[in-house]
């Protein structure tokens with residue numbers, strides 16, 4: 410009891426600074442943030458890595474996490490548009506609302522690809538601002554880690570040097586891994602693939618792999634029988650070698666095409682926690698590179 414009151418006095422007079430609470434929308438953001446803060450802040454996330462990042466069920470437990478947060482880091486570019494706004498509303502935590510100090514939208518610092526030229530829904534339902542899956546370009550990860558560090562320094566200046574040291578250590582280890590991934594991916598340059606959703610476009614673009622088409626005809630729209638027949642025909646004329654399947658869309662259409670045309674199906678994780686081996690950002694890319702090279 411005595412210890413407790415002593416702590417209370419220290420807190421009241423500001424001698425002990427409570428560690429800040431960071432909430433990220435996705436596990437990949439939490440993984441990068443943990444590399445920077447280590448034990449100096451609490452890091453949590455809202456969406457499980459094995460779910461469709463566009464469609465997360467807004468549960469009350471997620472509202473509780475937001476209510477207690479000092480900093481909210483989101484992917485942005487419309488990825489959370491379908492599920493985060495009602496949670497933020499319910500949490501009514503002014504510190505982390507868009508525009509406040511405790512809010513960070515990573516997409517603001519990234520060059521998005523596939524930006525639609527007009528605001529029609531021609532690009533499909535779920536990518537109206539361009540392709541939001543930018544964390545799958547491993548070259549965007551150092552940019553993201555830098556932006557997160559700068560925000561942490563603003564909110565928690567007393568630990569800024571510590572965060573910056575961790576950032577440079579993280580970047581060094583990341584660059585070493587990049588060299589490994591680059592050399593392993595070089596042999597796949599020019600290979601043609603199908604994907605279910607435009608999920609891996611940043612990764613494929615980085616390594617010169619050609620995404621010929623997607624199993625869903627438009628982002629967020631399920632495939633029709635007619636579209637699958639077109640994909641079967643096109644796989645032959647375009648010499649498509651593999652189908653990249655994510656962990657949350659049905660695998661049946663890929664199997665249907667694969668059985669007819671002998672294409673290889675490669676199931677890829679898109680976030681930490683999507684498959685067992687992909688535990689953090691390093692093992693996420695290790696797993697993608699390994700599975701594509703199998």
Ligand SMILES: [Zn+2]
Pocket residue numbers: 463535536541542606607608628
């Ligand atoms: Zn998407």
